[in-house]
Amino acid sequence: MSEKIDLSMEFCGVRFDSPFLLAASPCTDDQEMVARAFQAGWAGAVLKTTSVEGTPVDLVYPMIVGLDHEDKRIIGLGNIDLISHHHIDLIEQRVRDLKEQFPEKIVAASMMAATREDWTAVARRLSQAGADIIECSFSCPQGTLGSKPGFMLGQDPRLAGEVTAWVKEGAGQTPVVIKITPQVADIVEVAQAVKEGGADGICASNTIPSLMGIDLDTFAPYPQVDGKSTYSGLSGPAIKPITLRVIAEIARHVDIPITGTGGASDWRDAAEFMLVGARTVQFCTAPMHYGYRIIEHLRDGLERYLRSKGLKAAEELVGRSLDYIVSHEQLPRDKKVVSRIDTQLCIKDDLCYLACRDGGHQAIELGEDRIPIMDEEKCVGCGLCLSVCPVPGCLHLEEVSDEKETTKGKAE
Amino acid sequence: MTEQSIPSERYVQEVEPLFQDHQAWLEASRCLFCHDAPCARACPAGIDVAGFIRRIKERNVTGAAQLIFEANILGGTCGRVCPVEILCQEACSHTELADPIRIGRLQAYAWSRGYDQLDIPAPEKDSPGRVAVAGAGPAGLAAAAELARLGHRVEVFESGHGAGGVLRSGIPAYRLPAEVLERELGLIERLGVTFNWNREIGRDLSLDELRSAGFEAVFLAFGLGQSARVGLPGEDLRGVFWAVELLDRMRNDAQEREALVGEMGRQVVVIGGGNVAVDTACSLLRLGMEKVSLVCLEGPREMPAFPSEVSFALQEGVELHTRSRPLRIMGDEAGRVTGLEGIGIEWKEPGCFLPQNAVSIPGTEFRLQADSVVEAIGQRCPADILETLQLERSPQGLIQVEGETGRTSDPMIFAAGDMVTGGATVVQAVAGGKKAAREIHRSLQGTR
Numbered sequence: 103m104s105e106k107i108d109l110s111m112e113f114c115g116v117r118f119d120s121p122f123l124l125a126a127s128p129c130t131d132d133q134e135m136v137a138r139a140f141q142a143g144w145a146g147a148v149l150k151t152t153s154v155e156g157t158p159v160d161l162v163y164p165m166i167v168g169l170d171h172e173d174k175r176i177i178g179l180g181n182i183d184l185i186s187h188h189h190i191d192l193i194e195q196r197v198r199d200l201k202e203q204f205p206e207k208i209v210a211a212s213m214m215a216a217t218r219e220d221w222t223a224v225a226r227r228l229s230q231a232g233a234d235i236i237e238c239s240f241s242c243p244q245g246t247l248g249s250k251p252g253f254m255l256g257q258d259p260r261l262a263g264e265v266t267a268w269v270k271e272g273a274g275q276t277p278v279v280i281k282i283t284p285q286v287a288d289i290v291e292v293a294q295a296v297k298e299g300g301a302d303g304i305c306a307s308n309t310i311p312s313l314m315g316i317d318l319d320t321f322a323p324y325p326q327v328d329g330k331s332t333y334s335g336l337s338g339p340a341i342k343p344i345t346l347r348v349i350a351e352i353a354r355h356v357d358i359p360i361t362g363t364g365g366a367s368d369w370r371d372a373a374e375f376m377l378v379g380a381r382t383v384q385f386c387t388a389p390m391h392y393g394y395r396i397i398e399h400l401r402d403g404l405e406r407y408l409r410s411k412g413l414k415a416a417e418e419l420v421g422r423s424l425d426y427i428v429s430h431e432q433l434p435r436d437k438k439v440v441s442r443i444d445t446q447l448c449i450k451d452d453l454c455y456l457a458c459r460d461g462g463h464q465a466i467e468l469g470e471d472r473i474p475i476m477d478e479e480k481c482v483g484c485g486l487c488l489s490v491c492p493v494p495g496c497l498h499l500e501e502v503s504d505e506k507e508t509t510k511g512k513a514e
Numbered sequence: 515m516t517e518q519s520i521p522s523e524r525y526v527q528e529v530e531p532l533f534q535d536h537q538a539w540l541e542a543s544r545c546l547f548c549h550d551a552p553c554a555r556a557c558p559a560g561i562d563v564a565g566f567i568r569r570i571k572e573r574n575v576t577g578a579a580q581l582i583f584e585a586n587i588l589g590g591t592c593g594r595v596c597p598v599e600i601l602c603q604e605a606c607s608h609t610e611l612a613d614p615i616r617i618g619r620l621q622a623y624a625w626s627r628g629y630d631q632l633d634i635p636a637p638e639k640d641s642p643g644r645v646a647v648a649g650a651g652p653a654g655l656a657a658a659a660e661l662a663r664l665g666h667r668v669e670v671f672e673s674g675h676g677a678g679g680v681l682r683s684g685i686p687a688y689r690l691p692a693e694v695l696e697r698e699l700g701l702i703e704r705l706g707v708t709f710n711w712n713r714e715i716g717r718d719l720s721l722d723e724l725r726s727a728g729f730e731a732v733f734l735a736f737g738l739g740q741s742a743r744v745g746l747p748g749e750d751l752r753g754v755f756w757a758v759e760l761l762d763r764m765r766n767d768a769q770e771r772e773a774l775v776g777e778m779g780r781q782v783v784v785i786g787g788g789n790v791a792v793d794t795a796c797s798l799l800r801l802g803m804e805k806v807s808l809v810c811l812e813g814p815r816e817m818p819a820f821p822s823e824v825s826f827a828l829q830e831g832v833e834l835h836t837r838s839r840p841l842r843i844m845g846d847e848a849g850r851v852t853g854l855e856g857i858g859i860e861w862k863e864p865g866c867f868l869p870q871n872a873v874s875i876p877g878t879e880f881r882l883q884a885d886s887v888v889e890a891i892g893q894r895c896p897a898d899i900l901e902t903l904q905l906e907r908s909p910q911g912l913i914q915v916e917g918e919t920g921r922t923s924d925p926m927i928f929a930a931g932d933m934v935t936g937g938a939t940v941v942q943a944v945a946g947g948k949k950a951a952r953e954i955h956r957s958l959q960g961t962r
Contacts (some may be wrong), residue, residue, distance in 0.1 A: 269926045392547055399565070403574040447536075494536040 107405045108415035113144075113381045114277035114302045114359055116234050118145040118208050121372060121416055122400050125363045125384035126150050126212035126237060126281075129394075131186050133196050137203060142394040143401065146208030148384060151185035152193040153213065154220045156414045159187040167314045167325045169340060178341065179387045180314040180334030182325055185214055185239070190224050194231035201232045210235035212281070220269050225272030236276050238269055240296075241283030241308035256283040256308075259295035266299030281305035281359060284348045293356040303359040305384070306348045309335030338387035341365045347380055351377025351385075354424055368396075369403030376416070377423040439483030439499045445473050447496040454487035454497060461485050478502070525764065525771065525800040526687040529826075530594070533623040541748050542570035545615050548607050553617055556605035558945035559586035559656075563602055563617060570624055579628025582621060583677025587702060588631060588652055590694045592941045593621030595685055601941070629697050638665040643958050645948055646671060646729040648715040651679020652940045653735035653931025655702055656867070656947030657954075661733075662705040664955045669729075670707060671890040673714035677702075679737050679803035681940070683762035684790070686797045692766065721927065731954045732817070733920070734903070734913065734929040735947060738937055742786060748843030749889075753779070753851030757786065757794045757890030771801055779885020780804040783854045783859035785840050786890030787817040788937075792824060794890050795832045796869040807833040809840055809856055811872050818867075839872055842886050853883045895933045905929075912936055920950025928954055 109120040124130050124139055124147040131150040139147055153159070161184055169178030186193070193211060200209045211233040215221040221238075228236050239255035255262055262280070269278050280296040282289070284307045293304055311333050314324045323331040342365030349362045360378030365387075366372050373385040388396055404416065413419070441454075450472040458466040465480035466487065488497045533541065545938055551564035562581050567579035582589035596602075598618035603878055606614035643666050647658045650672035658668045676682055678695045703709075708826040713719055713732070741756035743749065755778070763770050782803050784795045787810030795808045798854050808827065810817060828834065838858050844853045858878030862871050900907070906914040906923035913922055913929045930946030932938060 369574065370572060381687050393549060399568055399572060399574070401578070402577045402580070403569070404575050407573055494539065 104411070105334055105414070107408045107413075108417070109401060109405060109408075111381055111416055113361060114235060114279065116208055116277065118382055119206065120145040120401055121380075121382045121404075122397060123147060123208070123210070123361070123382055123384045125386040126239070127386040127390075128183065129187070129386055129389050131342075133199060136200060136209075136301060139389075139394045139397075140200075140204045140207045143397040144207075144394065145382075146210060146234070148210040148212050148235075148237050149186075149193060149196065150188075151212040151214050152188060152190050152224070153185055154215060154224055155189045155191055157189060157216070157285055159184050162324050162327050163185060164327065167218045167334060168182075169314060169336070169338070176311075176338055176387065176391050178336050178338040179390070180325065180336050181309070182327075182332055182334050190227050194227050197228065197233045201234075201440055207336060208234045210279070212237040212239055213269075214239045217437050218265075221265055221268040222272035225269045225278070226274070226338045227272075229272065229274040229276040233276055235279055235303075235357055236269065236273050237279045237281055237305055238266070239281050239308070240265070240287075241281055254283050254285065256280075256292055256496040258288050259288075259291045262292055263295035263299035266296045266301050270300040277302035279303040280303050281363075282348075283308045284344055284364075285311060289348050289351050290355045293358065297356055297358045301358065303361060304352060304356075305361045305363060306352055306380070307345055309364070310341055310344060312336035335366060339365055339367055342367075342371060342374075346374060349375060349380050350378040350424060350427060353421055354427065369400045369407065373404060373407060373419060374399060374423075376419040377421070379421045379424060390448060411461045421454075438502050440478040440502055441476055441483060441485075441487050441497055442500050443474055443476060444496050444498075447493050449493055449496075451492060452488045453492070457486045457490045524688075524802070525797060526691075527800075528620075528691060529688045530619065532626055533619055535627075537575070538570055538575075538620060538623045539595070539889055541616050541620060542567045544608065544612075545571065546607055547614070552605035552607055553602040553615075555787045556602045557585075558601070558871060558939075558941045559589075559592065560945070561585040561589065561621070563621075566624055567615065567617070567620055570620060575624055576628040576631045578624035578845075580632055582625050583629075583632050583701070586941070586944055587656055588698055588940065588944055589621060590625035590698055591652075591681055591690060591945065593618050593625055594690050594694065595624075595939075596941050597822060597939060599822045600820065626694075629701070632701065634701060634704045635663060637662060637704075638667070638822065641665050641667045643667065643730045644669065644728055645954060645958075646715075646724050646732045647735065648732065649679065649735035649737055649931070649933075650674075650677035650709065651735060651737045651931065652681060652943035653947040653950075654679070654733065655698075656944040657733045657735065657928075657930065657951040657961075658707045658947075659702050660948045660951035661706055661954065662707050664951065666955070666958070668707045670709045671713040671715055671719060672709060672711055673717070674680055675711045677709060683765050684758065684793070685765075685940075686761070686793050686800075686944055687765060688797075688800060689793075714899075716902045721903065721924075725926070729956055730926065732927050733947075733950055734922075734927060734933065735931040735943070735956060736933045738895050738932045740894050740896045741889065741894040742894055744840060744889055744891055746840055746843050748845055748851070751845040751851045752849055753777075753845075753884075753886040754843060755886060755888045757784070757790045758893055760794060761797065761886055762788070764801065775801055775803075777886075778803065781806075782888060783807045783809055783882050783884040784888045784890055785809050785813040785854075786892075787819060787836070788890065788892070789819045789823055790893065791890035792817075792819040792827050792832075794888055796823075796827050798828050798888075799832060804834065806831075807835055807884070809835045809838050809854065809860060809882070811869060812836065812867050813837045816867050835880070835882070839869075839874060841879075844881070851884060851887055853881055854887055855879065855881050856910045861892050893932075893937060903927075910936060915959055918946070918949050919953040920946065925957075 111118045111121045126148040130147045136147045165183045167180040168176045171177045211228045213224045241254045280301045316323045345364035361382045362375035363384035367388045375383045455466045465477045467475045491497045545567045553563040566578040566581040569911045602617045604613040647654045647670045661668045681695045741758045795806045799806045838856045839859045841855045858875045859872040908914040918929045928950045931943040
């Protein structure tokens, strides 16, 4: 038998049996659903954002629109959902029930409020109900603090810090995690502010305000609610690069634990989130698309990856990629790279030629057999041809140590 | 036939080479990952097909191999020899959108890339019980592996000198490279299964001897090792062969293949319409025969051979003479085969493809020139072996078993595979072996 790999992860003093959680979302808005997810193997779940009794939650339908790309469905997911219509009285009981039924699983609860009293009171009730973590949504795009619509608490560092402190007042020993929005000029400023406010951790990050698309027949944008539309929160694979940057920036500049969410689909994405600083990874779009069962593949994939890298625990991944990130000015500029082709793998679609001709430096010519010939003097190594080539591994960039090594008009 | 080694090379050259990494990834990316995937439901061995395809897509190929291995100890073989067009690929939901996912090739790929990094449970050290498995073909191997996984001590008794059954001696090399079987046998041994060669239950060892030796249960999986004879005039001429023996001779020995080519001449007629007949015909072409004809009672759509194999035979250049009955094998004064005489038939009762139902059509007599004739009309378990077992028989003369449990008329004897079905696929033998193993396990647990 292979050596045992430790997938468990500690976050804000709480121990998870793996880094994989369900994010606050329709996936976690129902007790039976969360129970099934735990049985399937998820380490924890953040219950969908609750609020004080009497808070109006006026849902509209439809509320979900996929962002498709050609034949691939859901490269992104847009939602105009609101917080949970279950208020704190139901949720605090749900927390108790789930903790009793699943003592080994982590039950986090997400919350939102409009007044200081409510921020503190709801936090206190969640803490007393036994929630392992209290997550605060400072970034629901449809939420408002009574000021302008669409305004998010997470966009005002001073306010965010203040509200964090109110939550901490009620939370007792329960760790408080603030879920921020990437829709800010300076994410580090926001992260620092909530840390100063007393946050134990940060959840990076919420969905991106987006317009999902337009119906060219009716001229109405998507989603269409009785002919009208509004901006959606975008999640899913499309926003992964945005999330990775947010996590990395916080991890590089602020000393605070991070739980990452926003675009992770499989174990590879999860590993990438962890490598830039997330300790746990939350999922919503992927289990909505493919079901809770993806947890088996997440666990198996991560475990085998760790073993293949000679690592013994998931912990060893956290933050490991951060030292590679420098500012643009600091990137080394003394090496020349050129694109080289494996003619055995080439399938002669010639998209690389087209991309270089119309979007690059005209460094690719086509032989009579349609096989690309790289001009290494013209080639600057921009990377576009690799990006369009449909065959993985056919094109790659290689360093040339001096100009003499380049080949003009010579195929590999 | 001077270049003997070249024909032999064509015979061992894989018809379907493995996917390269990027090809497998692209194909796996097409999968929809259905809920309660129809492909998995269609797999007789119960492999989590959508699961392993997902893992290929996620670049966790070892994890994919693990899922295959857990359901099917012969997953590498089945990925290559299963009639996927009528099993998982036929069930594939994608068939409605475009083409089915090429599941067989993905399975062969994942298994080959991951077989050496599997998590294999260590054998139980102190298992109380012993189970004997008779026959090291697909059903026996699958049962042995499942029993070992369930914690029993398993000993396999095989009449030959190596394991595999049809995998070793029946399936042509161009479909199933020898190393696949070797690797699968290695995995079975790591599960703790031990083998005894040249021990045939019923000849060298009786069931009573097994009982007194302390085996708590016996699983029979003899397969069908004996060729049926058409009963044609001329069968005793030189140049008449039987498919089972012929496939065995071709399979594992390049020198034997060369000798065969010398013995058989240039033109061959194969009699029979099943997979064995088609495998034989295609193998002979690949060995270098100039002309191979196949004569069978069934029409092209009635042949029991897999449709994909019939198409393959046509592509290879086998000449099909369907709805034809062989009448006699012709020979010269030296006692050597010169050809086959036959006649066209039609069916008396529609849908019944037994010889008794075939009516010869006067005026459609034909003669095919041939240096050799191969009979491939069916295989059976030798009658004397079945007699010595003293178990209840089915109306077809096979061992009677209870549903899918594999239970025979003797409470400690179970059976599955071809000797019970009369001849089916490798994956069905695997499924039969697994189910019988679980039934044996339940039995033994109940009695302790």
